[in-house]
Amino acid sequence: MKLLKDLILAEGKVMPGNILNVGSFLNQQLDIGLFNEMGKEFARRFAGQKVTRILTVEASGIGVACITAQYFNNVPVVFARKHHAKNIGGDVYHVGVTSYTQGTDYNITVSKEHLRPEDSVLLIDDFLAKGCAIEGLASLIKVAGAALTGVGIVIEKGFQSGGKRLRDQNIHLESLAIIESMSPEGICFRA
Amino acid sequence: MKLLKDLILAEGKVMPGNILNVGSFLNQQLDIGLFNEMGKEFARRFAGQKVTRILTVEASGIGVACITAQYFNNVPVVFARKHHAKNIGGDVYHVGVTSYTQGTDYNITVSKEHLRPEDSVLLIDDFLAKGCAIEGLASLIKVAGAALTGVGIVIEKGFQSGGKRLRDQNIHLESLAIIESMSPEGICFRA
Numbered sequence: 001m002k003l004l005k006d007l008i009l010a011e012g013k014v015m016p017g018n019i020l021n022v023g024s025f026l027n028q029q030l031d032i033g034l035f036n037e038m039g040k041e042f043a044r045r046f047a048g049q050k051v052t053r054i055l056t057v058e059a060s061g062i063g064v065a066c067i068t069a070q071y072f073n074n075v076p077v078v079f080a081r082k083h084h085a086k087n088i089g090g091d092v093y094h095v096g097v098t099s100y101t102q103g104t105d106y107n108i109t110v111s112k113e114h115l116r117p118e119d120s121v122l123l124i125d126d127f128l129a130k131g132c133a134i135e136g137l138a139s140l141i142k143v144a145g146a147a148l149t150g151v152g153i154v155i156e157k158g159f160q161s162g163g164k165r166l167r168d169q170n171i172h173l174e175s176l177a178i179i180e181s182m183s184p185e186g187i188c189f190r191a
Numbered sequence: 192m193k194l195l196k197d198l199i200l201a202e203g204k205v206m207p208g209n210i211l212n213v214g215s216f217l218n219q220q221l222d223i224g225l226f227n228e229m230g231k232e233f234a235r236r237f238a239g240q241k242v243t244r245i246l247t248v249e250a251s252g253i254g255v256a257c258i259t260a261q262y263f264n265n266v267p268v269v270f271a272r273k274h275h276a277k278n279i280g281g282d283v284y285h286v287g288v289t290s291y292t293q294g295t296d297y298n299i300t301v302s303k304e305h306l307r308p309e310d311s312v313l314l315i316d317d318f319l320a321k322g323c324a325i326e327g328l329a330s331l332i333k334v335a336g337a338a339l340t341g342v343g344i345v346i347e348k349g350f351q352s353g354g355k356r357l358r359d360q361n362i363h364l365e366s367l368a369i370i371e372s373m374s375p376e377g378i379c380f381r382a
Binding site for chain 1: 215227266269274
């Protein structure tokens with residue numbers, strides 16, 4: 001997606017440890033005009049497929065997921081929690097995940113009320129690197145007995161293993177920008 | 192806002208410790224159609240006022256803030272972090288906050304790049320109880336030298352002190368539903 005790639009080149013900062021800082025438009029300050037264009041693009045790429053629910057994980061994925069849902073007939077957005085909250089009642093699905101960006105292990109949790117066996121779920125997240133968060137979410141969907149329609153990612157780090165592993169499982173993965181390599185000197189995209 | 196109050200009565204569950212569980216539409220599963228109606232209502236209530244940025248705090252406020260921004264000319268949404276993340280670079284503003292729902296103390300953090308002295312900021316959040324998170328965000332705005340246009344809240348717990356304290360400071364506070372009292376037997380709204 002050209003608009004997104006142009007923004008990554010103009011505003012993204014490559015930081016030590018293969019971290020890409022795109023905080024000015026994607027995950028601290030959120031560019032709502034861009035998010036609408038991304039939502040339309042996800043709708044185009046998953047056109048004709050059944051989506052009854054969009055699932056993401058807090059916090060950076062929530063904004064993209066909510067704006068995107070508007071292009072999927074306002075289906076509900078559910079976000080998995082990374083941290084314990086007192087206002088989650090009842091039974092939950094949970095799975096352990098390792099975060100690349102945060103450098104920590106954590107549990108992600110979704111209330112059983114919000115993920116049902118009859119659901120067809122589109123996963124949306126801002127980044128795909130090693131794919132641990134997405135694989136965690138996919139395993140929650142499986143445990144719930146629901147169907148995984150596909151995975152929509154804003155920025156895939158193509159030089160890490162997550163994308164290949166998902167595609168090898170025949171999961172329908174759509175990434176709006178795939179970074180082939182990056183360094184403080186520059187960023188190259190997969191064609 | 193009638194649509195919201197009807198949903199609170201139909202689906203809200205009052206849990207021990209004065210916790211209101213509205214996870215089915217507000218803070219775990221997000222009702223995007225409702226969020227659009229809330230965004231329109233915030234735009235109506237803050238009509239004619241200068242808003243260059245919407246500020247919220249992760250995680251539950253993000254969805255409402257993003258959808259609402261569409262009714263404020265797609266102004267950028269900035270969310271304060273509660274947890275350390277490696278991809279926040281540079282200088283940050285931070286302030287200590289006590290969470291009622293989570294039962295913990297934490298620091299909230301915003302990058303200085305995303306809150307500028309020339310900004311007029313609308314604060315958006317899902318709940319207002321004792322007002323600690325909102326007062327923390329307001330103090331970040333003050334430290335940044337920006338202006339606080341107002342505060343838009345989805346559900347105010349009118350029986351707790353936050354709303355009164357903000358109104359006593361002549362802050363323009365708009366809450367879409369104000370709960371006067373609640374118990375497992377029922378929920379009463381302020382007229």
